[in-house]
Amino acid sequence: MATWVGTTGGGDGFSWSDPKNWSPQAVPTGPVNITTAGAPVSVVIAAGSSSSAQPLVLGTTGTTKAVTLTNNGTLNNFSSGAALYSGTTLDTHGTSTLGGAVSIASGALMKVSTGGTVTTNGTISLAGSLQVNGTFIGNTFTGNGAVLVDGGTFSKLSAGLTDLSGSSSAFTITNGGIVRAQSPKSTVSFAFGTVSAGQTNVLEL
Numbered sequence: 001m002a003t004w005v006g007t008t009g010g011g012d013g014f015s016w017s018d019p020k021n022w023s024p025q026a027v028p029t030g031p032v033n034i035t036t037a038g039a040p041v042s043v044v045i046a047a048g049s050s051s052s053a054q055p056l057v058l059g060t061t062g063t064t065k066a067v068t069l070t071n072n073g074t075l076n077n078f079s080s081g082a083a084l085y086s087g088t089t090l091d092t093h094g095t096s097t098l099g100g101a102v103s104i105a106s107g108a109l110m111k112v113s114t115g116g117t118v119t120t121n122g123t124i125s126l127a128g129s130l131q132v133n134g135t136f137i138g139n140t141f142t143g144n145g146a147v148l149v150d151g152g153t154f155s156k157l158s159a160g161l162t163d164l165s166g167s168s169s170a171f172t173i174t175n176g177g178i179v180r181a182q183s184p185k186s187t188v189s190f191a192f193g194t195v196s197a198g199q200t201n202v203l204e205l
Contacts, residue, residue: 002028006041016045016069031080033057040066047094049073055100059085059108071096071116081122084108092116092134104128104145112136112152119157126169132177142166149177150193156180161204164188171203178202 003023007013011020019025021043032053034043045051056077058067067088074095081100084090086107093113101122104110108128112118116134124130124138126145132152139156140163147154147169154177156162161182173179174193181188184205192201 001031001033002026004032004034004041004043014042014044016043016051017049027051028053030054031057033060034067034069035060035063036065036067037063038065041068043067043069045069045071045073045075045094047072050076052076052078053082054078055080056082056098057085058083058088058090061085064088084110084128086128092118095119098122101125104130104143106145114151121157123166126167138162140166141169144168147171147179149173149179151175151177153178154180156182173201173203176200176202178204180204 005023006021009020011018017027019027029052054077064085064087069090071092072094076097078099082098083103085105089109091111093116096118098120102120103125106127111131112134114133119137121139123140126143128145130147132149132154134152136154137157161180163183164181165183168185168187170189171179172191172193176195176199190203195201
């Protein structure tokens with residue numbers, strides 16, 4: 001497994017593509033673990049670059065302080081899943097394709113920034129937060145975390161309806177956001193926020 005070492009390895013301290021920021025000293029193509037028990041860690045995938053992680057783990061239980069992975073390029077994780085522990089953030093400005101199960105723990109955030117796209121092929125288990133300013137394409141959605149669709153689109157593969165049958169989350173749709181959902185439990189809640197002129201908040205069931 002590739003472990004983030006940041007400046008301790010002699011790299012630039014933030015770039016995913018700098019092999020000196022990893023142990024062993026090579027840009028990872030297999031399992032990735034980015035964690036810290038000390039100062040906050042910020043890792044950046046540069047625009048125009050392509051990276052992979054199978055699986056991707058941000059943080060760990062109990063000891064992790066702030067870990068942020070900002071993807072400005074392309075992140076591929078086709079089969080092995082992703083885990084975001086408390087205090088961690090995965091912020092996608094480019095394209096993230098996450099295969100397998102995705103777990104977002106309480107205190108963790110998955111953010112899809114404006115212009116970004118996150119596609120998940122497996123089950124998304126949400127105890128933390130999901131913020132969608134861009135496009136989030138999910139599959140089966142479980143958990144009781146908070147979802148903010150702020151001008152973005154939350155839907156299923158091929159722009160269909162995301163299965164919320166295992167979810168009891170609270171969704172807020174604002175600034176012209178769109179949520180396409182099927183099979184919501186009775187405990188799923190939807191709230192509409194503000195819109196500007198020409199915008200419409202949309203909930204499709």
